[in-house]
Amino acid sequence: MKKPIIDPWGAVLFKDYQKIIKNFGITPFDEEILSKLPNPNKLMRRFVVFGHQDLERIVEAMEKKEEFSVVSGIMPSAEKLHLGNRLVVEMVKYFQDQGGKTYLLVADLEALATRGISLEEAERRAIEFYIPAYIALGLDPKNTNFYFQSKNEVVKNLAYEFSTKLTMNEFRAIYGEINAAKIMSVLTQIGDILHPQLKKPMPTIVPVGPDQSCHIRATRDVARRYKKYKFILPSATYHKFTPSLDGEIKMSKSRPGSYISIPEDPETAAKKIMNAVDGGRKTAAEQKRLGGEPEKCIVFEIFKQHLIEDDKELDEIYNKCKSGGLLCGECKANAAKLIKKFMEDFNKKFEKAKDQAKKLF
Amino acid sequence: MKKPIIDPWGAVLFKDYQKIIKNFGITPFDEEILSKLPNPNKLMRRFVVFGHQDLERIVEAMEKKEEFSVVSGIMPSAEKLHLGNRLVVEMVKYFQDQGGKTYLLVADLEALATRGISLEEAERRAIEFYIPAYIALGLDPKNTNFYFQSKNEVVKNLAYEFSTKLTMNEFRAIYGEINAAKIMSVLTQIGDILHPQLKKPMPTIVPVGPDQSCHIRATRDVARRYKKYKFILPSATYHKFTPSLDGEIKMSKSRPGSYISIPEDPETAAKKIMNAVDGGRKTAAEQKRLGGEPEKCIVFEIFKQHLIEDDKELDEIYNKCKSGGLLCGECKANAAKLIKKFMEDFNKKFEKAKDQAKKLF
Numbered sequence: 001m002k003k004p005i006i007d008p009w010g011a012v013l014f015k016d017y018q019k020i021i022k023n024f025g026i027t028p029f030d031e032e033i034l035s036k037l038p039n040p041n042k043l044m045r046r047f048v049v050f051g052h053q054d055l056e057r058i059v060e061a062m063e064k065k066e067e068f069s070v071v072s073g074i075m076p077s078a079e080k081l082h083l084g085n086r087l088v089v090e091m092v093k094y095f096q097d098q099g100g101k102t103y104l105l106v107a108d109l110e111a112l113a114t115r116g117i118s119l120e121e122a123e124r125r126a127i128e129f130y131i132p133a134y135i136a137l138g139l140d141p142k143n144t145n146f147y148f149q150s151k152n153e154v155v156k157n158l159a160y161e162f163s164t165k166l167t168m169n170e171f172r173a174i175y176g177e178i179n180a181a182k183i184m185s186v187l188t189q190i191g192d193i194l195h196p197q198l199k200k201p202m203p204t205i206v207p208v209g210p211d212q213s214c215h216i217r218a219t220r221d222v223a224r225r226y227k228k229y230k231f232i233l234p235s236a237t238y239h240k241f242t243p244s245l246d247g248e249i250k251m252s253k254s255r256p257g258s259y260i261s262i263p264e265d266p267e268t269a270a271k272k273i274m275n276a277v278d279g280g281r282k283t284a285a286e287q288k289r290l291g292g293e294p295e296k297c298i299v300f301e302i303f304k305q306h307l308i309e310d311d312k313e314l315d316e317i318y319n320k321c322k323s324g325g326l327l328c329g330e331c332k333a334n335a336a337k338l339i340k341k342f343m344e345d346f347n348k349k350f351e352k353a354k355d356q357a358k359k360l361f
Numbered sequence: 362m363k364k365p366i367i368d369p370w371g372a373v374l375f376k377d378y379q380k381i382i383k384n385f386g387i388t389p390f391d392e393e394i395l396s397k398l399p400n401p402n403k404l405m406r407r408f409v410v411f412g413h414q415d416l417e418r419i420v421e422a423m424e425k426k427e428e429f430s431v432v433s434g435i436m437p438s439a440e441k442l443h444l445g446n447r448l449v450v451e452m453v454k455y456f457q458d459q460g461g462k463t464y465l466l467v468a469d470l471e472a473l474a475t476r477g478i479s480l481e482e483a484e485r486r487a488i489e490f491y492i493p494a495y496i497a498l499g500l501d502p503k504n505t506n507f508y509f510q511s512k513n514e515v516v517k518n519l520a521y522e523f524s525t526k527l528t529m530n531e532f533r534a535i536y537g538e539i540n541a542a543k544i545m546s547v548l549t550q551i552g553d554i555l556h557p558q559l560k561k562p563m564p565t566i567v568p569v570g571p572d573q574s575c576h577i578r579a580t581r582d583v584a585r586r587y588k589k590y591k592f593i594l595p596s597a598t599y600h601k602f603t604p605s606l607d608g609e610i611k612m613s614k615s616r617p618g619s620y621i622s623i624p625e626d627p628e629t630a631a632k633k634i635m636n637a638v639d640g641g642r643k644t645a646a647e648q649k650r651l652g653g654e655p656e657k658c659i660v661f662e663i664f665k666q667h668l669i670e671d672d673k674e675l676d677e678i679y680n681k682c683k684s685g686g687l688l689c690g691e692c693k694a695n696a697a698k699l700i701k702k703f704m705e706d707f708n709k710k711f712e713k714a715k716d717q718a719k720k721l722f
Contacts, residue, residue: 113521156517160474160549163542171541180532180548181524183541188521 017050017210017240024213026051026238038062041094043087043239045311046304051238053216057203058235062098068203069196070100071234073189074134075107076125077115081133081262083306084209084242089137091207091237100205102144104134105192109149109156113181119150127361132353133262136346141356149188154198158191159184165222174214190219197231204234209241242305243298245276263350266343270336273299279321280328292321292328299328299335307338378411378571378601385574387412387599399423402455404448404600406672407665412599414577418564419596423459429564430557431461432595434550435495436468437486438476442494442623444667445570445603450498452568452598461566463505465495466553470510470517474542480511488722493714494623497707502717510549515559519552520545526583535575551580558592565595570602603666604659606637624711627704631697634660640682641689653682653689660689660696668699 021028029049034040036059043049061068072092096102108122126148135141149155166187171178175186193206193215206216216236223231244258260269279297281287294300300317308314320326382389390410395401397420404410422429433453457463469483487509496502510516527548532539536547554567554576567577577597584592605619621630640658642648655661661678669675681687 109518109521112518113524116525119518150518150521151514153512153514157470157473157480157511160470160511160542160545163474163545164477164540166541168540179525179529180527180544181521183544184521184524184548187541187545 017238020210020213020238021051024217026053026213026236027055029055029237033059038098041090042309042311043090043305044094046314048087048305049091049237049239051210052236053220054203054233054235055205055237057232058095058100058205061203065099066203068095068100068205069103070095070205070207071103071105071193071196072207073105073107073192074126074130076111076117076122076130079125079129081130082242083260083262083302086137086262086306087239087242088207088209089134089139091239093138093140095205095207096140096143101196102139103192103196104131104139104144104146105152105155106130106146106148107185107189107192109188110185112150113185119148122150123148127357128354131357131360132350135353135356136349137262141353141360146360149192152195155188155191155195158195158198159187162187162190162194162222162226165225166218170218170221174218186215186218189215190222193219193234194223194229194231197229201230201232203232205237206234207237207239210238213238240305243301245272245298247277247298260339262343263347264343266340266347269343270340273302273336273339274332276302276332278328278332284327287327288324291324292326292331294318294321297321299332302339303335307335307342378599381571381574381599382412385578387414387574387597388416390416390598394420399459402451403670403672404451404666405455407675409448409666410452410598410600412571413597414581415564415594415596416566416598418593419456419461419566422564426460427564429456429461429566430464431456431566431568432464432466432554432557433568434466434468434553435487435491437472437478437483437491440486440490442491443603444621444623444663447498447623447667448600448603449568449570450495450500452600454499454501456566456568457501457504462557463500464553464557465492465500465505465507466513466516467491467507467509468546468550468553470549471546473511474546480509483511484509488718489715492718492721493711494707496714496717497710498623502714502721507721510553513556516549516552516556519556519559520548523548523551523555523583523587526586527579531579531582535579547576547579550576551583554580554595555584555590555592558590562591562593564593566598567595568598568600571599574599601666604662606633606659608638608659621700623704624708625704627701627708630704631701634663634697634700635693637663637693639689639693645688648688649685652685653687653692655679655682658682660693663700664696668696668703 020026029047029052033052033055034044037044058068070092072088092102106122106126108119111117111122112119131146171183171186175182193204196202196204208216216234220233223233244255245260246258248258260272276298278299279293279295281290281292300321303314303317308317317326317331321331381387390408390413394413394416395405398405419429431453433449453463467483467487469480472478472483473480492507532544536543554565557563557565569577577595581594584594605616606621607619609619621633637659639660640654640656642651642653661682664675664678678687678692682692
């Protein structure tokens with residue numbers, strides 16, 4: 001196994017991710033589990049995936065060519081993604097490519113209950129934007145079971161069935177302040193994650209960002225208690241956030257300009273990259289002497305998470321930067337070129353995927 | 362308007378029902394509202410119906426021949442009814458006969474969430490027992506929309522939509538100790554009651570026993586707050602319990618022997634009536650001198666609520682009892698004969714209704 005790229009966010013984010021690992025009983029994602037994964041994707045190889053739960057079960061299913069499921073969801077809250085949302089698609093795609101039966105649900109009931117988005121509007125957004133976007137980002141529509149919570153009897157009925165399996169105190173312990181809308185959304189999500197196992201128990205993997213760990217915990221608690229179905233506790237992978245361009249931990253739709261949208265006008269995306277926080281020194285001379293600091297560089301993190309597929313190429317950038325042989329202007333121009341290409345590429349695929357999405361429903 | 366039969370439970374139950382009237386903002390059912398109702402049924406004429414909310418709206422709809430709905434539910438908890446359950450059927454039938462669009466839902470999701478009864482079992486019980494029993498008790502199957510909560514997308518989705526309209530504190534204020542199963546059941550019931558108004562607002566009447574007043578309150582609170590649909594606040598009637606044969610306030614499945622089941626072997630039912638608490642004096646001589654006490658007599662209450670349709674006949678029994686001209690043995694033998702006939706009659710109708718029920722689904 002080749003030595004992983006040093007995580008430039010390791011130092012800064014260590015505490016946050018460490019807390020999640022501790023609070024939610026997550027296993028650190030390490031060399032050992034990495035070595036067992038067939039064709040690990042770049043997020044795994046580069047430890048952007050930082051934790052997991054029971055990933056061994058999925059490894060075993062992949063090895064033995066046994067059935068397993070991968071489940072993910074779309075919250076149709078706005079007609080935009082940001083670059084960070086791409087990570088979950090890449091993770092789902094990985095498990096789909098390895099043979100996982102893929103379920104992608106539109107959380108329209110959650111959007112209705114928690115954000116007042118009508119079911120009709122959620123459906124429109126899903127079909128016109130989210131689903132084609134996911135396809136454009138690599139999901140194989142022919143091998144994906146897309147569904148709407150509002151139209152899935154089985155999932156909704158499971159939510160009722162599970163409703164006795166978590167006490168109010170447990171809801172509060174996992175989620176903090178709760179209300180009826182949150183309770184129903186949580187129970188429905190648990191139904192989403194567990195329903196592939198109704199006919200027969202099978203390993204299930206849910207790739208999530210760290211902010212979703214509470215749902216995994218609640219789901220595993222319910223699965224453990226529900227003896228009737230002999231559920232296999234769902235597995236999960238946890239990947240880091242894509243940091244904001246201004247250096248904050250997480251890209252967020254609430255700080256426009258700090259993040260790159262999907263889609264984004266290619267020129268605008270390029271400009272945003274040019275303005276991102278980098279790991280450069282005060283002067284070119286100083287940088288040539290001391291080398292850059294890719295560990296602090298958002299652009300390098302975006303290379304790592306999104307723009308550079310080849311590990312050697314990424315290592316080269318890292319080493320050239322550290323040695324002072326690569327200045328930020330040149331490096332960012334390269335990043336800008338790549339993000340521009342990414343966006344142009346996305347736009348083309350998205351247009352094509354729109355028709356595919358319409359045909360699905 | 363003829364003077365109503367004196368309520369023999371007025372004194373004993375006055376406080377309980379009075380409390381409900383006060384706590385839940387229920388209007389007492391009085392001569393005035395009675396005088397406005399077309400062809401009031403015996404439960405109305407005899408003030409077994411003791412309270413209502415916005416019944417005037419339904420009166421108006423009936424007068425003007427405008428559309429209105431009547432909604433009731435079946436909880437498939439056991440394959441038996443008791444005599445008290447018959448009252449709600451009689452009330453639903455009244456409004457159905459007056460032109461109300463009738464919805465009878467099977468609360469299979471509530472049974473699943475709160476009692477762990479599987480959807481399959483609930484469906485079996487509903488089709489094999491509850492629905493034929495309701496038909497045998499007088500409901501017109503051709504004019505009734507029977508449905509299962511678990512199969513009604515619209516109702517379930519409404520439950521999600523309503524989930525932000527009651528705070529946790531409100532849930533607790535209305536229901537006391539709550540949990541996720543209760544919350545989901547309540548929100549679904551609210552969906553049941555309000556869904557007939559989705560296409561256009563229309564008056565809705567929900568005839569209930571006093572133990573259901575909390576659901577009406579919760580439903581009216583949600584309807585009032587949900588501006589999007591311009592719901593007309595649902596109306597309700599409240600009828601007294603059928604008292605237990607041993608003199609307790611309410612027949613209950615949890616004290617067998619204290620209640621008359623539907624169905625019940627006709628001879629057994631007759632025997633139970635013979636053993637019921639009556640309003641007789643210590644000796645026949647005393648009773649002839651002082652008269653009986655129909656106000657304390659369960660048998661008289663069962664005459665009033667269930668066995669005697671004709672008010673004159675009921676008055677006659679009352680007066681003969683009070684004057685000492687009717688002793689308990691003779692009176693109970695009459696009641697036993699009537700309950701026997703009721704059960705034989707029910708059994709015949711029930712057998713016929715079973716086929717009708719199967720054809721409905």
